[in-house]
Amino acid sequence: DLMDAVNRPEGVEHLEDAASRARIAQAVEDVAQALPGYAVRALHQAAGSLSRGIAAAILLAGFAWWAPMLLAAAALYARLWLSRRVASFTAGLLRLGPDLQRATYLRDFVLRPTCPGELRVFGFLEWVLERYRWHAEVGLREIAAARPRLGRMLVGVAAAEWASFGVLAVWVAAAALRGSFTAGEAVTCLQAAWMAAEGLAGDPNAEYELGWAMGAIVRVRTVAAEFPHTREASRPPAAAPPPVSPPAVAFEGVAFRYPGAARDAVHDLDLRLAPGESLALVGVNGSGKTTLVKLLLRLHRPTRGRITVDGRDLASIDPQEWRRTVAVLFQDFARWELPLRENVAFGHLALREQVEAMEEVLDRAGALELARRLPLGLDTVLSPRFRGGVQLSAGEWQRVALARALAAVAGGARILVLDEPAASLDLRSEAELYARFLDVTRGLSTIVVSHRLAATRLVDRVVVLEGGRVVESGRYDELLARRGPFWRLYSTQAGALRGEGT
Numbered sequence: 001d002l003m004d005a006v007n008r009p010e011g012v013e014h015l016e017d018a019a020s021r022a023r024i025a026q027a028v029e030d031v032a033q034a035l036p037g038y039a040v041r042a043l044h045q046a047a048g049s050l051s052r053g054i055a056a057a058i059l060l061a062g063f064a065w066w067a068p069m070l071l072a073a074a075a076l077y078a079r080l081w082l083s084r085r086v087a088s089f090t091a092g093l094l095r096l097g098p099d100l101q102r103a104t105y106l107r108d109f110v111l112r113p114t115c116p117g118e119l120r121v122f123g124f125l126e127w128v129l130e131r132y133r134w135h136a137e138v139g140l141r142e143i144a145a146a147r148p149r150l151g152r153m154l155v156g157v158a159a160a161e162w163a164s165f166g167v168l169a170v171w172v173a174a175a176a177l178r179g180s181f182t183a184g185e186a187v188t189c190l191q192a193a194w195m196a197a198e199g200l201a202g203d204p205n206a207e208y209e210l211g212w213a214m215g216a217i218v219r220v221r222t223v224a225a226e227f228p229h230t231r232e233a234s235r236p237p238a239a240a241p242p243p244v245s246p247p248a249v250a251f252e253g254v255a256f257r258y259p260g261a262a263r264d265a266v267h268d269l270d271l272r273l274a275p276g277e278s279l280a281l282v283g284v285n286g287s288g289k290t291t292l293v294k295l296l297l298r299l300h301r302p303t304r305g306r307i308t309v310d311g312r313d314l315a316s317i318d319p320q321e322w323r324r325t326v327a328v329l330f331q332d333f334a335r336w337e338l339p340l341r342e343n344v345a346f347g348h349l350a351l352r353e354q355v356e357a358m359e360e361v362l363d364r365a366g367a368l369e370l371a372r373r374l375p376l377g378l379d380t381v382l383s384p385r386f387r388g389g390v391q392l393s394a395g396e397w398q399r400v401a402l403a404r405a406l407a408a409v410a411g412g413a414r415i416l417v418l419d420e421p422a423a424s425l426d427l428r429s430e431a432e433l434y435a436r437f438l439d440v441t442r443g444l445s446t447i448v449v450s451h452r453l454a455a456t457r458l459v460d461r462v463v464v465l466e467g468g469r470v471v472e473s474g475r476y477d478e479l480l481a482r483r484g485p486f487w488r489l490y491s492t493q494a495g496a497l498r499g500e501g502t
Helices: 002-006 018-033 037-061 066-093 098-111 116-121 125-178 183-201 204-225 289-296 319-323 340-345 355-364 368-373 394-410 427-435 453-458 476-482 485-497
Strands: 249-256 266-273 278-282 304-309 326-329 415-419 445-449 461-466 469-474
Touching: 002 018, 002 204, 018 098, 018 204, 037 066, 037 183, 037 204, 066 125, 066 183, 098 125, 116 125, 125 183, 249 289, 266 289, 266 469, 278 289, 278 453, 289 415, 289 445, 326 394, 340 355, 340 394, 355 368, 355 394, 368 394, 394 415, 394 427, 427 453, 453 476, 453 485, 461 476, 461 485, 469 476, 469 485, 476 485
Parallel strands: 278 445, 278 461, 326 415, 415 445
Antiparallel strands: 249 266, 249 304, 461 469
């Protein structure tokens, strides 16, 4: 439910908001600590205890009709008090504060080290352990302070049970002394009274476990309620086929500001992508390249202005329908610890069982040779954590991610976005990729985000972004001849490569 809810919104604003991310992380931790199955087990225990208490109360009523009522009144008081106090206590336990979050992060870092080499070479393990102990101690103080209250609560529940049972015990003893009860009847009556008092009051362990698990379930539902869109509502219409040819895309006076930011990431942005055109976005870090791509993919909506597709406002198009038109290779693409087949087919799931089509996609991405030398071919898991799995290099992973984007193209996408497609490739592999560029992008509209300006010579047009807006646009040779912003970027990069830059 949590996985579904977090991915309902069409954009990613909630995943970029610190408060929202904290609530999601807390819900994940709650479910990991208090499995919903604990509630089922607790209910089973509570039901068993209650049924025994009711049976004992019925037996006790045969000796004195008022006795079960006395025990039930005391039990009801104890149960209500117990449930309320346990709910309060478990809510405190589930309230994972910043210190416990930091302690959890440090623990996971050491037990499943992301950078085991740095941990050993730089020798900062003792510092990590010290910080872990400090954050854990601070984070657990609230829980430690609540434990005495829990103990007093259990003493109160026991006192209510013993008081009601004590009244009955005195009555039974007096009746036995008068000869109203035999010894066997007196023992039976006392046993029934004790079982009724214990069963009707509830099992503290079951109540605690039920409160613990239900607290996690409520937290998940609270987080899920923040994202009300249903999966059914966001499914693409089955009757809407992907476009045959690339659409025309236009940014018209677009501006966008991230939540909490002091200024716009892009502003007064006017840009057109003609059908079948290849476009390169260049500029220094923070110039707005990534934001422009996110706006195109509808991961964010413009603060001002609009984006049109063949004249239609992008905001009026079903997001799933639009995303079937766009394929993307993100710079921080996902590395799924799954077989190669799934890693590629996530671009177009229908491709999963079409071996020839998948091999064609892998070949276009330059990854077919990689697939053929893997021990289990397409079924090889891309992770050494699993038996028979392998570890890929950064460059090999980049080819797999490119194949995933090309799988989406095979499924009907007509706009291909490549965000630093050669970032993890060596010079030889980069040259091979750009040598295949025209083949890879044939029949598509293409946007390439690249810091390597020499690679932009293959595109139809280069767009220079600066301060969140377009400052120059034209063909590679034209921009160099103008000696404007693109030429200055190119000269700086070329000088740095020659050792002359700063």
